[in-house]
Each structure stands twice: as structure tokens, then as C-alpha cells.
Amino acid sequence: MDIQYSVKRSRKRKKTICLQICGASEVKVYAPSLMPEAEILKFIEEKQTWIFKSIQRHNTSPAQKKQKEYATGEIFYYLGEAYPLEAFFEPMENHGVIFWKDRFFLNCPANEDMQKHYFELWYKEKARQHIPGRVAHFSRTLGLHPHDIRITSARSRWGSCSAQNVLAFSFRLVMAPPKAIDYVIVHELMHIRQKNHSSKFWHLVVEAMPQYATHRRWLRDHQQLFDL
Numbered sequence: 597m598d599i600q601y602s603v604k605r606s607r608k609r610k611k612t613i614c615l616q617i618c619g620a621s622e623v624k625v626y627a628p629s630l631m632p633e634a635e636i637l638k639f640i641e642e643k644q645t646w647i648f649k650s651i652q653r654h655n656t657s658p659a660q661k662k663q664k665e666y667a668t669g670e671i672f673y674y675l676g677e678a679y680p681l682e683a684f685f686e687p688m689e690n691h692g693v694i695f696w697k698d699r700f701f702l703n704c705p706a707n708e709d710m711q712k713h714y715f716e717l718w719y720k721e722k723a724r725q726h727i728p729g730r731v732a733h734f735s736r737t738l739g740l741h742p743h744d745i746r747i748t749s750a751r752s753r754w755g756s757c758s759a760q761n762v763l764a765f766s767f768r769l770v771m772a773p774p775k776a777i778d779y780v781i782v783h784e785l786m787h788i789r790q791k792n793h794s795s796k797f798w799h800l801v802v803e804a805m806p807q808y809a810t811h812r813r814w815l816r817d818h819q820q821l822f823d824l
């Protein structure tokens with residue numbers, strides 16, 4: 597079988613390779629930046645059967661939104677990178693999500709609400725670690741200061757700015773690449789100056805971040821990946 601694939605290398609990735617079936621025949625391979633090409637090819641060859649089956653499954657249920665199963669091998673995103681999950685249940689150890697060596701580990705009984713809950717806790721903590729610092733950075737450079745920052749569970753929007761200039765960001769945002777996160781932050785900060793999406797607003801955004809359209813498109817095209 598001929599497999600079409602594209603390789604995305606990352607310096608942050610230390611050892612593991614991971615595969616993602618993206619479309620009818622598209623396979624993305626996430627690999628460490630220094631891994632030799634031959635090793636990547638060998639990995640793909642070993643996984644041929646799995647890839648072939650996954651592509652078939654993908655093709656038979658095209659429009660269906662993929663529900664998370666919290667199963668080992670499933671992909672979860674963190675700062676724009678895809679990492680595989682190892683799910684298990686060890687009652688005597690702490691329950692929850694741990695991210696270690698390019699992998700997510702979930703210790704939890706097979707209960708979807710609990711699995712979702714633990715991932716949400718983990719992402720919220722990461723969002724609290726990442727987002728306020730970036731807001732502070734852009735606050736300084738743009739001279740725009742929010743009244744407060746909140747991390748929410750919003751599903752349909754990445755961020756918002758209230759009439760009182762309280763900025764809210766969905767914890768899901770921390771699944772997106774850092775530059776896309778920055779775009780949402782700049783977007784919401786700009787609402788402190790301009791409370792609408794007029795051409796004046798977009799003019800301010802493009803001035804602060806000339807590449808904003810790329811990040812905006814990326815978020816729109818990948819939103820469905822970030823459901824828990």
C-alpha cells in the first residue's frame with residue numbers, strides 16, 4: 597500500500613513519534629526534530645495495517661464528529677502539538693492526568709464524565725499558567741489593561757471581553773499553538789479599545805499582529821479537534 601504522509605518535526609518532542617489520520621488519505625507524522633528519516637519510515641511501515649484500517653474507518657464515517665474515547669493511543673493537543681494518551685486505572689494511585697515525556701497519562705476508572713473532568717482540570721491549570729503571562733506581555737506592549745482575567749469552559753468561543761474589560765479565555769485555547777493563543781489575546785485586548793468588530797477594530801488588530809489572519813484561520817479550521 598502507498599501511504600501519503602507529511603512529517604512535522606518538533607524540538608519540544610523528545611523521543612516519541614505519533615500518527616494522526618487527518619482526512620481521506622492524509623497521515624500526519626509528529627516526530628522529534630533530530631530523528632533520522634529512516635527511523636520515521638520504519639515506524640510508518642510497522643504501523644501500516646493500523647494506518648490502513650484507520651483511513652478506512654475515517655472514510656466510512658466522514659462527517660461524523662469524533663467523540664473522545666479516552667482510550668490508549670488517542671491524540672490530545674497541548675500548545676499545538678499532538679500527543680498520545682496512555683489510559684489506565686490504578687485505584688491505589690492518584691487519579692488524574694499527568695503529562696510526561698511527550699505523553700498524556702490518565703489514571704481514572706472507565707467513566708466518561710470523570711475522564712473528561714480530569715482532562716479539563718489539567719488543561720485549566722495549564723491555561724492559568726500560560727495565558728495570564730501572555731496577557732501581561734501584550735498589555736505592556738499595547739498599553740491596554742484588562743480589569744481581570746478568567747479561564748472558562750466555553751466551547752464555542754476562544755475568548756471574550758466584557759463591558760467592564762474582564763477578559764475570559766476558554767481553557768481549550770491552551771491546546772492551540774502559542775501564536776494562535778497570542779492572536780486571541782491580542783484580539784480580546786483590542787476590545788478594550790474597540791468594543792465591536794468594525795473595520796477600525798480589525799485595523800488595530802492587523803497593526804498589532806500582521807499575521808493574525810493565519811492564526812484566526814487555523815483556529816477556525818481546527819476547532820473540532822479541541823472538544824473533550
Ligand SMILES: [Zn+2]
Nearest residue numbers: 783784787793
Ligand atoms: Zn472579538
